[in-house]
Amino acid sequence: MNKKVEAQDRRILLSETVELGEKTNKGQTVTDPNVLFNEMEREASFLTGSEVIRAAIKRANLDVSVAYPITPQSEAAALIGELYAEGYVREYFRGESEFAVMGQCAGASFGGARVFTTTAGPGTLRAMENFPMWAGSRLPIQVCVTCRGINSPLSIQPDTLEMYYLLETGMLVWHAETAQDLYDWILGGFMVSEQPDVHLPLALCCDGFFVTHTKDTVMLQSDEYCIPAYDPYRSPVPCMDMECPPIRMMRDPFIMKSNYISYMTHASWQQEIHAAVERSRKHTLPIMNGSLIETENLDREILIVASGTAVSQGREAIRLLEEEEGIKVGLVKIKSIRPFPTEEIREATANAKTIFIPEFNIKGWLAREVKSILSNNERVIAGPHVAGGMTMPSEVIVDEIKKSLGVAGPRLESRG
Amino acid sequence: MSKEKIQLSEDLADIMPPEYQEMVATATFGNEDRSWKDIGTSKELIEQHSLCAGCPESIAFRFILASIPAPEDSVFVGSTGCTSLVFPHVGVQNIHSLFGNQNAIASGLQRALKLRFPDVYKDVIVLAGDGATVDIGLDMTMQSWFRQEKFTTICFDNELYANTGGQESGLMQKGFVSKMAPVGKKFEKVRLPEIAFESGCHYVACLTVSKPNRVEQVIRNAIYVSREFGPTYVQLYTPCILEIGKQSMEGLDEMKESEAIGQRFVMKEFMTDEVKEFLKEKNAEQKARKKAAKAAVTA
Ligand SMILES: Cc1ncc(C[n+]2csc(CCOP(=O)(O)OP(=O)(O)O)c2C)c(N)n1
Ligand code: SF4
Ligand SMILES: [Mg+2]
Numbered sequence: 001m002n003k004k005v006e007a008q009d010r011r012i013l014l015s016e017t018v019e020l021g022e023k024t025n026k027g028q029t030v031t032d033p034n035v036l037f038n039e040m041e042r043e044a045s046f047l048t049g050s051e052v053i054r055a056a057i058k059r060a061n062l063d064v065s066v067a068y069p070i071t072p073q074s075e076a077a078a079l080i081g082e083l084y085a086e087g088y089v090r091e092y093f094r095g096e097s098e099f100a101v102m103g104q105c106a107g108a109s110f111g112g113a114r115v116f117t118t119t120a121g122p123g124t125l126r127a128m129e130n131f132p133m134w135a136g137s138r139l140p141i142q143v144c145v146t147c148r149g150i151n152s153p154l155s156i157q158p159d160t161l162e163m164y165y166l167l168e169t170g171m172l173v174w175h176a177e178t179a180q181d182l183y184d185w186i187l188g189g190f191m192v193s194e195q196p197d198v199h200l201p202l203a204l205c206c207d208g209f210f211v212t213h214t215k216d217t218v219m220l221q222s223d224e225y226c227i228p229a230y231d232p233y234r235s236p237v238p239c240m241d242m243e244c245p246p247i248r249m250m251r252d253p254f255i256m257k258s259n260y261i262s263y264m265t266h267a268s269w270q271q272e273i274h275a276a277v278e279r280s281r282k283h284t285l286p287i288m289n290g291s292l293i294e295t296e297n298l299d300r301e302i303l304i305v306a307s308g309t310a311v312s313q314g315r316e317a318i319r320l321l322e323e324e325e326g327i328k329v330g331l332v333k334i335k336s337i338r339p340f341p342t343e344e345i346r347e348a349t350a351n352a353k354t355i356f357i358p359e360f361n362i363k364g365w366l367a368r369e370v371k372s373i374l375s376n377n378e379r380v381i382a383g384p385h386v387a388g389g390m391t392m393p394s395e396v397i398v399d400e401i402k403k404s405l406g407v408a409g410p411r412l413e414s415r416g
Numbered sequence: 417m418s419k420e421k422i423q424l425s426e427d428l429a430d431i432m433p434p435e436y437q438e439m440v441a442t443a444t445f446g447n448e449d450r451s452w453k454d455i456g457t458s459k460e461l462i463e464q465h466s467l468c469a470g471c472p473e474s475i476a477f478r479f480i481l482a483s484i485p486a487p488e489d490s491v492f493v494g495s496t497g498c499t500s501l502v503f504p505h506v507g508v509q510n511i512h513s514l515f516g517n518q519n520a521i522a523s524g525l526q527r528a529l530k531l532r533f534p535d536v537y538k539d540v541i542v543l544a545g546d547g548a549t550v551d552i553g554l555d556m557t558m559q560s561w562f563r564q565e566k567f568t569t570i571c572f573d574n575e576l577y578a579n580t581g582g583q584e585s586g587l588m589q590k591g592f593v594s595k596m597a598p599v600g601k602k603f604e605k606v607r608l609p610e611i612a613f614e615s616g617c618h619y620v621a622c623l624t625v626s627k628p629n630r631v632e633q634v635i636r637n638a639i640y641v642s643r644e645f646g647p648t649y650v651q652l653y654t655p656c657i658l659e660i661g662k663q664s665m666e667g668l669d670e671m672k673e674s675e676a677i678g679q680r681f682v683m684k685e686f687m688t689d690e691v692k693e694f695l696k697e698k699n700a701e702q703k704a705r706k707k708a709a710k711a712a713v714t715a
């Protein structure tokens with residue numbers, strides 16, 4: 001568990017029944033994702049995050065998507081509807097609530113379809129009962145979570161607290177920093193979660209508005225290509241299509257009995273789910289440039305460790321600190337939260353004296369995660385935090401670092 | 417799936433469980449006119465059950481599983497409750513995921529199967545308790561009807577939450593004293609059959625499971641209609657003998673009493689004129705098939 005896996009020359013493994021080079025009904029060429037992701041030429045486009053979701057799904061050979069409106073994912077969900085109208089997505093409809101939508105997604109996935117949906121904030125929490133069920137049923141559904149506030153009074157603004165609730169559902173949980181991450185990981189995410197030894201749902205999280213509603217330059221392959229279709233017969237549990245002889249056993253383990261064997265079955269099934277999360281590491285490396293983290297200047301005594309758009313703010317804070325104060329700070333970007341890059345973070349922070357963890361949520365769950373795996377974790381400073389939609393200007397991170405170093409003068413006030 | 421897929425590998429034959437051996441030898445898969453009368457001659461779909469002795473749900477299960485026209489291409493969707501205790505023993509693929517989400521699961525499943533097998537009828541059949549159908553899952557039950565999802569919803573109406581120990585449910589009778597209705601239920605039994613018809617179900621039936629012929633007929637009707645027209649709904653009274661204080665042998669009497677004239681389970685059937693015509697033809701076809709089969713045997 002929590003072992004680092006070396007990148008070596010890992011490639012994305014494919015179903016043997018996939019016919020590369022075949023044309024879809026929209027004339028797209030089914031392409032080896034190793035080629036599509038790493039070798040194919042890309043062109044720059046200037047898109048919002050929602051448009052990027054559309055762009056990725058267009059190339060995702062998607063069977064089913066179920067939609068429900070909630071800011072800030074409504075636009076993306078509607079754009080997938082456009083792809084359905086154009087014939088790129090094979091089935092699409094609006095469900096009646098996020099609880100129902102996640103059930104509809106589950107039904108489609110049980111039936112052997114590749115499924116994608118989007119949700120956010122209260123929608124994620126309304127849907128929550130489904131997520132451990134998806135994982136327990138080994139359904140490789142992908143849900144893009146465009147994080148927003150979840151607490152009362154109502155807030156539609158960016159806030160990553162909802163991710164904390166997802167961490168132990170048995171899903172893979174990734175946190176995109178940029179629109180480019182989002183694009184690459186939607187496509188790559190299917191290839192990872194559909195591996196037979198993983199076969200788990202993926203919560204692909206991004207920060208609402210900051211990623212969904214701002215425009216960014218994204219490098220896209222031509223939309224004349226798409227990834228191979230999902231092969232339901234690579235699933236480690238039977239596909240519910242009555243194409244293999246039935247047995248008198250339901251798909252979930254026999255938990256209905258009150259005896260030791262049934263408790264053991266259930267316990268070992270849970271262990272297996274979390275082991276499958278761990279097994280996803282080796283498949284994730286080719287998707288995430290060879291590591292679940294990305295680092296800059298690890299020789300420095302001060303590090304910022306972050307995920308999502310807090311990484312971007314951290315990067316800018318590092319530039320300001322160096323330019324204006326001569327303070328040198330390194331950076332660790334965490335891309336995958338489940339599986340958690342335990343060894344990678346330990347190695348990356350080995351020389352750090354102080355570790356700052358800026359976050360867009362009030363409780364600092366990432367800081368808790370990092371603290372829990374480091375020795376000398378008094379090095380970890382959980383902050384700064386913003387919440388409820390507040391932005392986190394890089395200056396706030398700069399101030400936090402200066403304050404803890406005993407360097408005078410809060411920057412925000414001095415800006416007038 | 418065709419019956420041909422249910423084969424024994426000769427090399428493994430001696431270690432395959434007897435149930436599987438029997439399934440290969442005597443399964444009625446592939447026979448569209450399978451019937452409750454096969455019960456006892458073939459048990460490929462259900463053998464034991466873990467319900468209370470004499471629970472009418474158990475016989476309802478047998479009738480339904482013996483009546484579905486294409487078990488080789490049918491997938492059941494269940495829900496938490498006493499019904500979910502039986503599914504581990506059933507030889508048809510079935511999904512039990514959460515409590516109350518059955519019609520949402522079925523909506524996604526039916527659409528996925530239609531995409532993947534456009535030329536085959538893959539029958540999706542929901543089978544859930546009254547709490548699942550009418551209370552916690554009502555939204556998803558009705559929304560699937562509004563959306564005209566092409567599958568059958570069967571509700572085992574035992575007029576209470578049996579699996580959690582006999583609490584009030586929406587289908588409980590007014591005035592009935594139970595857990596969580598300590599001074600008697602204060603509102604009427606929800607008229608779900610009428611609501612179902614109003615909500616877009618093309619065929620609705622409500623009855624007890626005292627008469628196997630009737631159960632078989634409505635199940636077949638509901639499935640055939642769901643293939644061609646859209647949602648269908650069957651509500652079956654399967655009294656929870658445990659919670660209403662009856663003995664194992666008294667379930668049948670309870671059902672017979674409740675379906676007598678003037679009682680709440682007099683058989684009801686609602687269908688559109690189109691569906692009536694369609695079923696007439698379907699039944700005539702079946703009769704002709706049966707007659708031909710009989711003639712072939714006696715000839
Ligand atoms: C979300 C959720 N809430 C409550 C329960 C507890 N629960 C399990 S079975 C059940 C009652 C089922 O009643 P019904 O659907 O009528 O089926 P029956 O047992 O009567 O056949 C309840 C309340 C649950 N499993 N999940
Ligand atoms: S509790 Fe009631 S419904 Fe459940 S198995 Fe026993 S008799 Fe049947
Ligand atoms: Mg009940």
